[in-house]
Amino acid sequence: MRNAPWLGTLTVVGSGAAALTIILLVVVVMANILIGGWDTLSWEFLSAAPTEGMTAGGVFPAIVGTFLRVILMSIVGVPIGAITAIYLSEYASQRSIFARFIRFAVNTLAGVPAIVFGLFGLGFFIQFVGGGMDRAFGDGVELRWAQPNLLWASLTMALMTLPVVIVSVEEAMRNVPRELREASLALGASRWQTVYKVVLPNSITGLLTGGVLAVSRGAGEVAPILFTGAAYFLPHLPNSLSDQFMELGYHIYVMSTQSPDVEATMGIQYATTLVLLLLTFSLNFAAVYLRYRMRKRAIA
Amino acid sequence: MRSSDLYTRKFHVSEFLAEKLIAATAFLSFAVIILIFVFVFREALPIFSSSEPATHDEAVQEEVETYGEEALGEASQLRAAEEKERRAGSIEHVEGNASLRNLLSTDWQPVSGEPKFGLLPLIVGSLKVSLIAILLAAPLAILAALYTSTFAPKRVKEILKPAIEILAGFPSVVIGFFALIVLATFVQDLFGTMYRLNAFVGGVALSLAVIPIVYTIAEDAIAAVPKSMTEASLALGATSWQTALFVTLPAATPGIFAAVLLGVGRAFGETMIVLMATGNAALMTFNVTDPVRTMSATIGAEMAEVVFGDTHYNVLFLIGSILFIFTFTLNAVAEFYIRRRLLRKFRGG
Amino acid sequence: MTTSMDETRIRTEGLNLFYGPKQALKSVSVDLKKSRVTALIGPSGCGKSTFLRALNRMNDLIDDVHVEGKVLIEGVDIYDPKVDVVELRKRVGMIFQKSNPFPKSIYENVAYGPRINGVNDRSKLDEMVERSLRQAALWDEVKDDLTKSGLALSGGQQQRLCIARAMAVNPEILLMDEPASALDPIATAKIEELIYQLKSTYTIVIVTHNMQQAARVSDDTAFFYLGELIEMDETKKMFTAPSKKQTEDYVTGRFG
Ligand SMILES: Nc1ncnc2c1ncn2[C@@H]1O[C@H](COP(=O)(O)OP(=O)(O)OP(=O)(O)O)[C@@H](O)[C@H]1O
Ligand SMILES: [Mg+2]
Numbered sequence: 001m002r003n004a005p006w007l008g009t010l011t012v013v014g015s016g017a018a019a020l021t022i023i024l025l026v027v028v029v030m031a032n033i034l035i036g037g038w039d040t041l042s043w044e045f046l047s048a049a050p051t052e053g054m055t056a057g058g059v060f061p062a063i064v065g066t067f068l069r070v071i072l073m074s075i076v077g078v079p080i081g082a083i084t085a086i087y088l089s090e091y092a093s094q095r096s097i098f099a100r101f102i103r104f105a106v107n108t109l110a111g112v113p114a115i116v117f118g119l120f121g122l123g124f125f126i127q128f129v130g131g132g133m134d135r136a137f138g139d140g141v142e143l144r145w146a147q148p149n150l151l152w153a154s155l156t157m158a159l160m161t162l163p164v165v166i167v168s169v170e171e172a173m174r175n176v177p178r179e180l181r182e183a184s185l186a187l188g189a190s191r192w193q194t195v196y197k198v199v200l201p202n203s204i205t206g207l208l209t210g211g212v213l214a215v216s217r218g219a220g221e222v223a224p225i226l227f228t229g230a231a232y233f234l235p236h237l238p239n240s241l242s243d244q245f246m247e248l249g250y251h252i253y254v255m256s257t258q259s260p261d262v263e264a265t266m267g268i269q270y271a272t273t274l275v276l277l278l279l280t281f282s283l284n285f286a287a288v289y290l291r292y293r294m295r296k297r298a299i300a
Numbered sequence: 301m302r303s304s305d306l307y308t309r310k311f312h313v314s315e316f317l318a319e320k321l322i323a324a325t326a327f328l329s330f331a332v333i334i335l336i337f338v339f340v341f342r343e344a345l346p347i348f349s350s351s352e353p354a355t356h357d358e359a360v361q362e363e364v365e366t367y368g369e370e371a372l373g374e375a376s377q378l379r380a381a382e383e384k385e386r387r388a389g390s391i392e393h394v395e396g397n398a399s400l401r402n403l404l405s406t407d408w409q410p411v412s413g414e415p416k417f418g419l420l421p422l423i424v425g426s427l428k429v430s431l432i433a434i435l436l437a438a439p440l441a442i443l444a445a446l447y448t449s450t451f452a453p454k455r456v457k458e459i460l461k462p463a464i465e466i467l468a469g470f471p472s473v474v475i476g477f478f479a480l481i482v483l484a485t486f487v488q489d490l491f492g493t494m495y496r497l498n499a500f501v502g503g504v505a506l507s508l509a510v511i512p513i514v515y516t517i518a519e520d521a522i523a524a525v526p527k528s529m530t531e532a533s534l535a536l537g538a539t540s541w542q543t544a545l546f547v548t549l550p551a552a553t554p555g556i557f558a559a560v561l562l563g564v565g566r567a568f569g570e571t572m573i574v575l576m577a578t579g580n581a582a583l584m585t586f587n588v589t590d591p592v593r594t595m596s597a598t599i600g601a602e603m604a605e606v607v608f609g610d611t612h613y614n615v616l617f618l619i620g621s622i623l624f625i626f627t628f629t630l631n632a633v634a635e636f637y638i639r640r641r642l643l644r645k646f647r648g649g
Numbered sequence: 650m651t652t653s654m655d656e657t658r659i660r661t662e663g664l665n666l667f668y669g670p671k672q673a674l675k676s677v678s679v680d681l682k683k684s685r686v687t688a689l690i691g692p693s694g695c696g697k698s699t700f701l702r703a704l705n706r707m708n709d710l711i712d713d714v715h716v717e718g719k720v721l722i723e724g725v726d727i728y729d730p731k732v733d734v735v736e737l738r739k740r741v742g743m744i745f746q747k748s749n750p751f752p753k754s755i756y757e758n759v760a761y762g763p764r765i766n767g768v769n770d771r772s773k774l775d776e777m778v779e780r781s782l783r784q785a786a787l788w789d790e791v792k793d794d795l796t797k798s799g800l801a802l803s804g805g806q807q808q809r810l811c812i813a814r815a816m817a818v819n820p821e822i823l824l825m826d827e828p829a830s831a832l833d834p835i836a837t838a839k840i841e842e843l844i845y846q847l848k849s850t851y852t853i854v855i856v857t858h859n860m861q862q863a864a865r866v867s868d869d870t871a872f873f874y875l876g877e878l879i880e881m882d883e884t885k886k887m888f889t890a891p892s893k894k895q896t897e898d899y900v901t902g903r904f905g
Contacts, residue, residue: 003542007541007545008539008541008542011446011541011544011545012447012451012541014443015443015444015446015447015451016447016451016452017443018439018440018441018443018444018447019443019444019447019448019452019460019464021440021444022440022441022444022464022467022511022515023460023463023464025467025508025511026463026464026466026467029470029474029475029478029508032478032482033474033477033478036481080325080328083321083322083325083326084325084326084328084329086322087322087323087325087326088326091319091322091323091326092326098323098327101330102326102327102329102330104635105329105330105332105333106329107631107635108333108628108631108632109329109332109333110631111562111565111566111569111627111628111630111631112333112336112569112624112627112628113568113569113570113571113596113623113624113627114472114569114570114571115569115571115596115599115600115620115623116336116340116569116620116623116624116627117336118599118600118603119339119340119343119599119603119616119617119620120335120336120339120340122343122603123339123340123342123343123617124335124336124339127343127608128339159332162329162332163329166329190312190315191315191319192314192315192318192319216469219471220469220470220471220472220473220474221471221472222471222472222473222571222572223472223571223572223596223600226571226600226603226604227603227604249471249473249572250473252473252474252477253473253476253477253572253575253576256477256480256481256576257480257575257576266481269477269481273473273474273477276471276473276474277470277471277474280469280470280471281466281469283469284466284469288462288465
């Protein structure tokens, strides 16, 4: 059997067919959403708020909410991720127990389900930190921080996307040739000077890639914000960190599962999905492009 | 001579601070894991500690609109009025008791007059959907990975890889939406299933999220098989498919195994897809065309409307703890296999 | 080592170096003199680079390295915990086998050292850059495009840029690990010429596989074999009348 020609054909054709099937699945989903959402998608849809009990109008507040959330998330997550990557790639000895613990933690973090991050956000940020803040600064009656809001949702998301940033930045730093570090150190530069003046400037692309990937992942993830800050409908845009916010992914979820007349809003649902898909896609393409450039440079 | 001041080792404040700060920040990842552990388990703990109602002074959380249990099968038909009523019911809640017996029962009715917190249907539900997803995703992804790294011409490979990895960028709510609107109807028309949303639809949708993970890691594992090995085989006159099947695949087995484990972990923990596509009925059946309610979906659907601190709330955190432990274990095992593969890769030169 | 009355600048005493369990240097004791060029020769893997990197503690960067014995520079044991490594490396410059300019402009490459030492005054930097480039015999070739990337230079020019960069921090000692091994004969000749000119100001230690080169540029030669220093003497003597059989075999190419 080891040299039966049919087995050879089967292997090549079978594996090729598998690859093709996956590509087809990707195309079908994309085409379906593109076709379904195209007619409704318009400038007005992007720039107007929902009207008539969410059965008409646009998704502007949801876009703003998503935007605010990923910005806040990046402001917190990208620096922390980058510094962790610096530690792992530049400071830690590969054998140090501490570094191994951190590496293990990063890998574990990458595998923690999004919904568990949501629980963590609820238990830690809202109940523990927010509750503590309210007890310390509040009047004891009104809840300000011990409830779902933009800040807690963003922080939860920042922790969730941390591994994405770390892995991407670390890869970029490892691509910086050892010779450059040695050149710098041999000139009497300290470790930090070497990191700051040689390693970081040469891994900017990786930093960008990491940030973009994290934003893309964060923009599309709904589970962690189900109960840490997203709201179905709000008449106002959020204007403080302690406000709740509307959000594209959450909007899709709510509209498609609990609106009283799903059929009537089908166009809006599709268009919202299309907006989210286009958003995450352009981000992913940007990341792929950056990474491609980075690898090409690493080879050269 | 200058050399005398070689001895006077200067204390570089900024250098020292930078190093400590960087190490402290790096420690954060580790701290977060510990914190997740502590805070998720902490909220689950009251179930085991006492029969007294847990005392949380946090107020009832009302603002957030979500939806909870779905009517059997038809998610989309749920009327808003019913929804309100049910939520009103849950606010003047009945303090349930989550004895071990209750937790191990086969009924999940957390908001009925006498709350039942049987986790079994949820566990079975998660396992059922994950199993379907991995059974569909793993063969497809592994074969596609084999094709990409061994048979595909370079040009095809350069398109194939990013194209499949695009799938990883699909937000899960998008996949869930597609499954809910399109896939469910398609499956029902095709097989004439009784319920539009069911475990099978959920599993198929979930496989879309699992494929890119298994594919990427398996492809990595296959590509990491030392060239010397495959070249030796080819030099002995084996054809490329024989080499792929009898040399490359076996050599990459630990990595592929890890890929599947991580895929299972992803499937098990995924929330939005199953929440939208499985029908969410906590039925204890093994029929794949019945609606099903998974652990993650239960948390996602119910957490926003429970009373902070009551038994239902604690039980949801208990479910979260189980999810966490399960995925944690899977990851640890997978990492063990990946590390072994890497070791081999480096030894293989 | 009775050949020179020059002052000792670097002295090692019983230097042992281990990579994990593997011993790469075995009790190396040697005196290197001021204002002289010392060539390190020996078969591949005998520990020449390891020895060189022990002199500015570049081996510190490798996990698992363990050093015993002493390396005294001007009488100071550089492995003493009180010694400032950063300061040490400013005194002991290093040129690597593979030229490694930063992906920055020529100017910024040379200005790197002064800048990390806190020199930010533009005119002072200009002056240091020019002086270093002149010392490295590169000034005339690059003076009109100092803003060009260092990577845009030819291999030989890149190596001289690295030398200029090292000299901009005013070291007293220059360590060169096969600085010309990747260069063509013309570029090699330029580097050798340069070494000849620099030796009055610097103590130079150079690793080379090229016997002719060792004979041309060095005053003293040290022969390493399997991590041990077999013999060290004036280059002339080493190449004409070495006292050890192994040395003779190696320099005459009968080594096997
Ligand atoms: N980073 C390292 N880790 C472990 N062993 C090393 C390391 N660097 C060098 N060695 C070992 O130490 C010994 C001496 O190496 P070294 O690079 O000093 O030799 P060399 O004389 O410079 O050789 P070449 O002429 O090829 O450059 C060799 O056996 C080498 O394998
Ligand atoms: Mg060497």
